[in-house]
Amino acid sequence: xxxxxxxxxxxxxxxxxxxxxxxxxxxxxxxxxxxxxxxxxxxxxxxxxxxxxxxxxxxxxxxxxxxxxxxxxxxxxxxxxxxxxxxxxxxxxxxxxxxxxxxxxxxxxxxxxxxxxxxxxxxxxxxxxxxxxxxxxxxxxxxxxxxxxxxxxxxxxxxxxxxxxxxxxxxxxxxxxxxxxxxxxxxxxxxxxxxxxxxxxxxxxxxxxxxxxxxxxxxxxxxxxxxxxxxxxxxxxxxxxxxxxxxxxxxxxxxxxxxxxxxxxxxxxxxxxxxxxxxxxxxxxxxxxxxxxxxxxxxxxxxxxxxxxxxxxxxxxxxxxxxxxxxxxxxxxxxxxxxxxxxxxxxxxxxxx
Amino acid sequence: xxxxxxxxxxxxxxxxxxxxxxxxxxxxxxxxxxxxxxxxxxxxxxxxxxxxxxxxxxxxxxxxxxxxxxxxxxxxxxxxxxxxxxxxxxxxxxxxxxxxxxxxxxxxxxxxxxxxxxxxxxxxxxxxxxxxxxxxxxxxxxxxxxxxxxxxxxxxxxxxxxxxxxxxxxxxxxxxxxxxxxxxxxxxxxxxxxxxxxxxxxxxxxxxxxxxxxxxxxxxxxxxxxxxxxxxxxxxxxxxxxxxxxxxxxxxxxxxxxxxxxxxxxxxxxxxxxxxxxxxxxxxxxxxxxxxxxxxxxxxxxxxxxxxxxxxxxxxxxxxxxxxxxxxxxxxxxxxxxxx
Numbered sequence: 192x193x194x195x196x197x198x199x200x201x202x203x204x205x206x207x208x209x210x211x212x213x214x215x216x217x218x219x220x221x222x223x224x225x226x227x228x229x230x231x232x233x234x235x236x237x238x239x240x241x242x243x244x245x246x247x248x249x250x251x252x253x254x255x256x257x258x259x260x261x262x263x264x265x266x267x268x269x270x271x272x273x274x275x276x277x278x279x280x281x282x283x284x285x286x287x288x289x290x291x292x293x294x295x296x297x298x299x300x301x302x303x304x305x306x307x308x309x310x311x312x313x314x315x316x317x318x319x320x321x322x323x324x325x326x327x328x329x330x331x332x333x334x335x336x337x338x339x340x341x342x343x344x345x346x347x348x349x350x351x352x353x354x355x356x357x358x359x360x361x362x363x364x365x366x367x368x369x370x371x372x373x374x375x376x377x378x379x380x381x382x383x384x385x386x387x388x389x390x391x392x393x394x395x396x397x398x399x400x401x402x403x404x405x406x407x408x409x410x411x412x413x414x415x416x417x418x419x420x421x422x423x424x425x426x427x428x429x430x431x432x433x434x435x436x437x438x439x440x441x442x443x444x445x446x447x448x449x450x451x452x453x454x455x456x457x458x459x460x461x462x463x464x465x466x467x468x469x470x471x472x473x474x475x476x477x478x479x480x481x482x483x484x485x486x487x488x489x490x491x492x493x494x495x496x497x498x499x500x501x502x503x504x505x506x507x508x509x510x511x512x513x514x515x516x517x518x519x520x521x522x523x524x525x526x527x528x529x530x531x532x533x534x535x536x537x538x539x540x541x542x543x544x
Numbered sequence: 545x546x547x548x549x550x551x552x553x554x555x556x557x558x559x560x561x562x563x564x565x566x567x568x569x570x571x572x573x574x575x576x577x578x579x580x581x582x583x584x585x586x587x588x589x590x591x592x593x594x595x596x597x598x599x600x601x602x603x604x605x606x607x608x609x610x611x612x613x614x615x616x617x618x619x620x621x622x623x624x625x626x627x628x629x630x631x632x633x634x635x636x637x638x639x640x641x642x643x644x645x646x647x648x649x650x651x652x653x654x655x656x657x658x659x660x661x662x663x664x665x666x667x668x669x670x671x672x673x674x675x676x677x678x679x680x681x682x683x684x685x686x687x688x689x690x691x692x693x694x695x696x697x698x699x700x701x702x703x704x705x706x707x708x709x710x711x712x713x714x715x716x717x718x719x720x721x722x723x724x725x726x727x728x729x730x731x732x733x734x735x736x737x738x739x740x741x742x743x744x745x746x747x748x749x750x751x752x753x754x755x756x757x758x759x760x761x762x763x764x765x766x767x768x769x770x771x772x773x774x775x776x777x778x779x780x781x782x783x784x785x786x787x788x789x790x791x792x793x794x795x796x797x798x799x800x801x802x803x804x805x806x807x808x809x810x811x812x813x814x815x816x817x818x819x820x821x822x823x824x825x826x827x828x829x830x831x832x833x834x835x836x837x838x839x840x841x842x843x844x845x846x847x848x849x850x851x852x853x854x855x856x857x858x859x860x861x862x863x864x865x866x867x868x869x870x871x872x873x874x875x876x877x878x879x880x881x882x883x884x
Contacts, residue, residue: 192664194663195662343783344742347742347807348742355559355560355615358557359557380852381852381854383825390765391785393802394802394823396802397799397843400796400797414803414805415849416805418805
């Protein structure tokens with residue numbers, strides 16, 4: 192599909208990851224300076240110039256498995272440690288959040304505004320670090336250069352590519368269920384009211400013209416929704432009102448993220464199908480991945496600074512339950528060498544009937 | 545008024561493409577065939593009148609070089625004078641099968657030669673015109689294949705240049721429609737094919753041993769993902785939710801409908817007009833010719849909301865337009881509606 196999709200996918204998923212980690216760091220009362228260091232380290236790794244160069248090359252999307260490795264590495268680019276179950280959960284939350292944002296984008300081009308919302312928030316996390324701020328601004332420039340001139344048709348193709356990537360993922364997320372943006376069957380609510388995409392008129396009018404181009408008839412019809420015209424277009428500048436709320440941080444201070452996750456088995460069915468099917472292209476993908484991750488500068492924990500463990504579950508019992516019901520992809524065995532530098536060790540696959 | 549009928553289950557969910565439902569009506573055999581793209585595979589199934597599924601088959605996109613398995617962009621039945629072929633377009637090429645999908649009779653690999661590194665290469669847009677099958681390309685070119693009455697001796701006979709951006713959809717006059725056409729002064733100017741692209745441009749053609757470009761209808765900044773042609777009228781659905789009807793031979797705009805709140809993903813015309821969009825709505829419109837001015841009139845008949853579903857395909861299931869089927873992104877079933 193579109194070969195311009197990977198940067199948008201990576202940056203938005205990365206943004207969601209940072210929102211979640213930030214919230215968990217606060218919830219676990221990790222000291223402020225340590226928490227800031229974690230976020231700084233991850234963000235500076237994400238926006239590393241060499242890494243961004245690789246990312247922005249026109250290329251097809253990686254498989255879900257391959258992309259997951261990138262985030263595994265990224266999440267461990269600091270003194271923070273996540274165990275297997277927490278990493279699984281983090282990734283599920285990230286993907287469902289971005290899937291929701293892509294699905295609800297009024298116009299295909301609005302996915303760029305969603306990306307800018309994430310970048311704006313990321314800049315908020317690293318206000319005290321001018322070097323990293325500069326890196327993020329440079330990425331912003333690159334996004335504007337590449338995506339600023341794309342046509343509506345090209346954005347439609349990007350949107351379709353992203354939706355195909357997220358197809359059949361129906362993990363139920365507590366915060367979405369509570370806000371009623373997701374149904375209990377895992378499907379997102381698509382409202383039939385609210386602001387229209389920029390450039391779309393309120394449905395309900397049929398205009399007839401004669402051969403001379405003069406309007407001869409104007410009839411209204413009931414379209415079934417309750418829409419209003421968009422007040423203004425979101426800004427695509429470095430600074431500006433994005434108007435769109437998708438991509439902003441939904442894990443605010445006052446709303447603790449409930450970590451009970453339901454629907455794991457439904458997701459497993461989809462995952463199992465994918466993992467069992469043989470992938471003859473795995474080797475080529477690993478090579479691409481090597482180039483991408485090669486650009487990442489992972490800081491090894493050194494000196495007197497001790498690492499600490501971040502937990503995405505509120506109780507150990509919950510975590511244990513989740514670990515037993517999750518399967519892990521056996522093909523990661525060949526990637527053991529990647530993770531030996533301080534990442535999470537790969538586990539054996541539990542085959543499901 | 546329409547009511548929901550029994551859904552037909554799919555093996556895999558429908559992909560978020562446009563025009564992602566093809567229907568082949570076989571009234572003589574009391575069967576309806578459905579075709580839906582899942583991703584790297586497409587599913588064909590046949591159903592009895594009450595929607596009882598009878599047989600199903602999955603087709604894969606033919607492999608080629610690349611990191612990931614190739615994705616299918618569209619599946620469509622082409623009804624020709626002596627045979628029916630099933631055509632599948634993907635990011636690698638064009639596959640043509642016998643109508644039940646059992647035998648591949650032709651494979652055309654895409655030549656990515658001219659594409660720059662940043663362009664996606666694919667075929668998309670399929671229609672039958674007489675004994676030709678026309679398929680659109682990412683480059684804007686339209687390939688015209690000459691199909692023999694039987695056998696695999698399919699030949700690429702022409703490449704039409706009219707578009708500069710990827711083709712989205714192609715529509716042709718149904719064969720029987722041409723007999724009922726209102727009398728045209730200039731019989732040399734029979735518009736029987738329309739092609740649409742990502743920029744919203746429409747090209748109207750006359751088919752023949754050599755296809756002739758009759759008129760161009762410019763876009764206005766949004767893609768035209770879906771187009772239909774019936775009795776000299778072009779119906780076009782756009783990315784901003786508008787449906788426009790034009791006189792095919794002249795390109796004159798006759799009707800403009802602010803029909804949907806999101807991009808249109810599918811149209812069908814036979815004789816009512818059906819429009820479906822990502823806003824979860826399907827609308828049915830009645831078309832008629834006004835007695836005085838002879839211009840096209842449109843009246844809204846029915847609107848159906850498919851809750852929480854980003855519709856990606858919709859078609860009438862019978863010639864009178866009394867029933868239709870709908871597919872949605874992430875939905876592993878074909879929804880059916882029929883009038884009460």
